[in-house]
Amino acid sequence: MDQLIIPGELPSLNQIIDLAKKGNRIYQPYNDVKKQLNIMIMYQCRKQLKGKKFNKVFLHITWFCKNKKQDKDNISVGQKFLFDGMVHAKVIENDGWKNVDGFSHRFEVDKNNPRIEILIEEVGLNEQSQ
Template sequence: MQEQRIVTITIPGALPTMNEIIDAAKTEPYVYSKYKKRYTELVHWCAKGKGRFERVDVVITWYCRNRKKDKDNIMAGQKFIFDGLQAAGVIANDGWKQIGDVVHRFETDKANPRVVVELTEVTDGSGAA
């Protein structure tokens, strides 16, 4: 039996929430593309050199400063994570063939907000779509 590879990537700070993206877009027309570029590059650099996976299950743990933001609002940053993983060459794409299960967990850490992404290689052949 082949051992599963597991890689952990830590992204410092917080990614923009859905509400932050929407509010900023109301004041500046191209803010989403600026956010996308900035945060995709951040994830890219955090994931660089972590290897390449054909298919992964993903656990994202959001360490938030406090509990003021709704979980569904926080999870919008997932887009930047998957795009950054692609940019770093960790995954070829973020479609059904490359991404298996996605689990979100939420914790608080006032002193050290961050996002921890755990990638577990899927080796059972269930990636065929």
């Protein structure tokens, strides 16, 4: 398995909703945040995975949060940014059923070093070689 570490924390569902409410038809603050996160995650993918590409993956995601103030379901919505960044980095072709077998979530607290650790497990290799 390969590991990818994303420093810091991603926006929670509540933060995403707040950004969406601030926008109007001309300007959407959410789009700016999404673009910045895609670039940051893409950069981390390229830096850490060094051009590796996977056909189909199962992601084991551990969220190291600075505290327990956010609900776990609020935190895990950030996986959308993780998948989009991995697609932009060409780590996976797409984030649909063909390329993502599934994912699991664990939650820990590290107040000094919040981060997301992702273990990338490639699956389905035997099926593809037949």
